[in-house]
Amino acid sequence: MATKKRDPRDNLNPPIRTSEEARRLGARGGRRSGEVRRARRSLRDLALDIIDSPAPPKLAAQVRTIAPGLDEVTTGAVMLAGQVNAAANGNAQAFRAVTELAGVDGGGDAGEDRPWAADMALLIGRDFVDAHRGLASGEACDLWLPGGRGSLKSSFASLEIACGLMRDPDANALVIQSRRVNLRDASMAQMLWAFDRLGVADLWVPTGSTLRINNRETGQAVVFRGCDEPKKLKSIKLRRGHWRYLWVEEADLLRGMAEVRSVRQTVSRSPVPVQRLYTFNPPRTRDSWANAEVARVRSAPAPGEAVVDSCYTDAPPEWLGEQFVADAEALRAADPEAYRHEYLGEAVGYGAEVFPRAEVREPTAEELVGASMQLYGVDWGFSQDPFCWVRLAYDPRARALYVLDEVSGRGMSNAGAAEAVAARMRLAVTADGAEALPAEPFAEVWCDSAEPKSVADFRELGVRAQRAPKQGANSVRSGVRWLQQRSRIVVSPSCRLAAAEFPAYSYALDADGRATSLLPDADNHAIDAARYAVCTLVADRRFV
CATH class of the missing domain: 3.30.420.280 (Nucleotidyltransferase; domain 5)
Known part of the structure; x- marks a missing residue:
């Protein structure tokens, strides 16, 4: 037996009320609104009381190391000192909060739009200082970055791209790996880390299946693709702007320079020079195409080409952690050859054999x-x-x-x-x-x-x-x-x-x-x- 389908409008409240019902509901709403306003005032007063309260002695002593003239150190002063410390470590969001609170405009007129900036000297390893300067000046456009574990090469590449995108609202970046399945947990996570490190994570939003990170304000994008999907490499559309960066992560896993040239063609139609970064752990065999290409660039670089060597021994130990350094030292003692390849990034073998031992x-x-x-x-x-x-x-x-x-x-x-x-x-x-x-x-x-x-x-x-x-x-x-x-x-x-x-x-x-x-x-x-x-x-x- 068929049943009659209910009209969904039956669930709606009656549109007509008596005057007495309306007065009763209005009075109840007014009382609730007053309670909410009083609660907000009490929370605001409580927040002000906490900010003005004296700071614990240990935190007060830390604040006095940077502001010795303070007679009384409040909780608010501790909060401000924390923001100053974050800004000094390269957090652009904390920098803006402190300068706005202090009324500092960076030397320009009040209200004038200022270019975005970050102190990269606090964020990148010392092996990459010259490379950063070369990219900033436009002298470098093709950087090969071989290095072992913990050499900070991927951190540098992601920070350089993130910083460049923030400076140029028309710039976009393409990030390539050999296989699509590795993108989300590898290079995409690395780029999100870089935006967070620069203090602009709130501006950059990762998408779902499209494998992009979009700027919610400008429409810029970091696009991620795998070389196992060649058709998708040819059909990338940008919402606005042009290509400015190409990053090939784990470049040694590509099928040779022919595939590298194919990837380059994806971003070649750009009105500005595209800066291209190739990061990888050098393969064990000296006969690898990636090691051979690095050797060529070392001996006879074309204009804009350079090799940037890096090693974990040049990185600040606190950036790597005690466990990382302990693992490296353990392998050096147990197997010097494996240590040289894995951590120092040296090619230690010949031929194409995978298991020479x-x-x-x-x-x-x-x-x-x-x-x-x-x-x-x-x-x-x-x-x-x-x-x-x-x-x-x-x-x-x-x-x-x-x-x-x-x-x-x-x-x-x-x-x-x-x-x-x-x-x-x-x-x-x-x-x-x-x-x-x-x-x-x-x-x-x-x-x-x-x-x-x-x-x-x-x-x-x-x-x-x-x-x-x-x-x-x-x-x-x-x-x-x-x-x-x-x-x-x-x-x-x-x-x-x-x-x-x-x-x-x-x-x-x-x-x-x-x-x-x-x-x-x-x-x-x-x-x-x-x-x-x-x-x-x-x-x-x-x-x-």
């Missing part, structure tokens, strides 16, 4: 004595790609990784693979004819999270399968870097797939035959299984 041989019983951890990982496969389970042992003191056992093959069902894995995990590891490591039949097995059904199947079949994380510290690049930093990777010849993959795995080449920093997604199934096996160690600072 991998060797295929049987580990000795003496080596396995220090292997206090056994780790297990699975990379799913069936027809085109093989299934692969690996058993690893890790010696944290020697930072040595051993690939001891493997189950691999094409056409394996989940049930057949789980049965084979469970059988292998019930076996102890032998070396030199004796038991070296015990069986661990109930240990966790970290699996590719892309197939939750397969993970569930393994659990039902008695294997403690877990979904390996893939984001942040457990990205492909981070996992491979962690493997690269081991003092050695010893692969048992019995692990046929791993023995074939680890020594042969190489970086992709560009059109000119130079190595890139791109990791091919092929012939790396045992390597992926090993990455998943060590996923709990990659994000743990104790296992640098």
